[in-house]
Amino acid sequence: MRDRLRKFTAFTERLLPHETAYLMGHHQLEDADRIAILERVERNSREVSSFLPYDESIDKRKYHHLRHWMEKKLAAIDVDERHAWLLRLERLIVTDAIDQEDERQLLRAIRHYEHPGFYFMKFYEVLGHYRHFLQIRMRYRDHATVHDFLMTYADHYARSKEGYDRLHAVTQDVVEQYARRGGESWQWAESLEQVFLDGDMDGLNRYLALVRLTFVSFNHREYDRILVHFDRIDRAFRDGRNYSPRLLTNYYGNRMLLHAYRREYERAIYYGWLSVRSLNYDHLFYVNNLASLLLRLDRETEALELLQGAKQAAKTTVNSYNRIGYTAFYLEALLKTGRLEQAESYGESYLRAYRKEILRYRWHLFFTVYLLALLRRGQPTRALKVIRQFKLLDRDAAAANKPGYLPTIPTLAELARWREGLLTDKEFHASFRKRLHSLPEASEERERFAAFCRDLEPLLQ
Structure with missing residues (x-):
């Protein structure tokens, strides 16, 4: 049946729940077969792990007509x-x-x-x-x-243009704090919220304000504050207001992060899978976020399959930040699924080809996984050479006071020295415990570092 309705099935597999909810609420179909098909489409769009086949006894022309109607209906509000x-x-x-x-x-x-x-x-x-x-x-x-x-509308235009230009200035503080764990951005929260809630402001400015407010709220862990606004745009999307597939996918991606921060992991994974359903400019960014969460939850097989499906996007992206993130998560997935030799080889080749980009963007993430790969392959000497060659301990010391810092690099360096016989058992284990207890109790950093330490268990025996 999938072969017979291959094009229709492929089309519906890309549809998103808010799109089908809008179609269900704004149709005037009278034919029972078309309504039944649309109901099945709506059900399948809400699922991320199951699929109910379409009734092949229904005239294929009805499927063709319904697809054309859905495309036209969504394009009209896009x-x-x-x-x-x-x-x-x-x-x-x-x-x-x-x-x-x-x-x-x-x-x-x-x-x-x-x-x-x-x-x-x-x-x-x-x-x-x-x-x-x-x-x-x-x-x-x-x-x-x-x-x-x-x-x-001259005054409205002047106001929108002024707001648009002001958002550019605000973004510098917001992105600086989010990307580099430095600077301050909370002072912008109230003004960004006012722009988003301003019903007389154009939709683009309101959307841009919400994106930046999301960053600020994540930076300061004000998750309940942004959840209220997410619920507001959720209703707008269902009503077909301010909709496009790109905007809706971005909403899913941000909602995934929100629920992950709130430790509502199943909901986070659900929105994560929705965010990677469509291909767009930010597809690799959404893939990385979902893969990171799956790996954290020890669902490495799912993460590896997801990452393998995004290889082409990783090859063609011009965004070094996303490409290095992809590589690090791919290395981690290979390690966690027992592909140690492949992980070492892939990491070495990537470091040789993109060392400047790695050192500029996401050196801490990449080297944490790459050093772990070397140690898992029984190469502590090689790991220590990489640490010295790229002055990783100096880099790490410079970053140690930044929010969100994890002492993974010095821990791996001491682990390599211990396995080389350069540290006694007592010295290594004392240092190991000290690093763990240096992080605040019940903090996200301590939880993440504890998960990292669990990955080291095969090397501690």
Whole structure:
């Protein structure tokens, strides 16, 4: 049956629960077969580990019709589709190439505009170009329509543009603290929240504010504060407001992180699998986050399968941060599934090819896993050479006071020295306990370091 309905099945496997919830709530289908198919589509979209086959006794043309209807229905509310349309019109207008049908649709969009649109700023800018186009051609009536719109919403545009530029300045503090565990960003929380809750602000600014508020809340572990806003946009997506597949996938990815921080792991994994269902620019980022969680929960087989499926994305990405993260998690998955020789070889090849990028971006994550691979392969001498070659202990000491720091590198260095006979049993075990107890009790750092120590057990015998 899957072969017979292969295209339809492939299409529905990419659909997301909020998309199908919207379709279920906004259809006027009367045919019982089409309704039954849509209900099955909605059920399958909510599942991440099971699939109920479609009824092949139903006329295949009904599947074809329903797929076309679903695509058209979702495209009609997709704000990114609308943005692409605006960009196309902008190019056509400034090159004097717009045709009558495009003009008709643009003028209709003005008449039916409901403020605030998601991409209000781009719509306003396109109309600014269009006003020039009309004026020089003495099309007075259409020019008056466009001019009136621009005058009516001039203050709204200025406010949105000012907010957009201000968000760029805020982002520097937010990203600095999130990526480097330094700096401060809490002072922006209230203003970001005000932008997100401002119903008169355009959707793009509200979305950008929420993303940055999410970072700030994660930085300061204010998880309940951001959960309230996530529930708000959850309802909006179900109603088809401010929707695109990209925005919805980003929501799933952030929701995964939120539930992981709250230690609601099953819910986190559920949203994680939803976040990797679609391929987009940030796909590898979502894969890395889900793989990291699966590995932390000792679900290494699932993590390895997930990472192997993202190999092409890792090869083609220009984002070194994501690529190095992928490599580290792939090495960890290989180690945890007993592929020790493969892990060592892969890590060595990657270090040889990308040493500058590793040292610049995610050296701590990469070297923690790579050194562990060398030790698991019985190569403490090689591990100590790598530590000296890349001055890892000096790098680690410089990072030791940053929030979220884990003493994995010095622990692995002492483990290598111990296995080489350079430390006595008493010295090594005393140092090992000291590092564990140096982390605050009941903290996320202590929990993560304890999990890391469990991975060392085969080397401590």
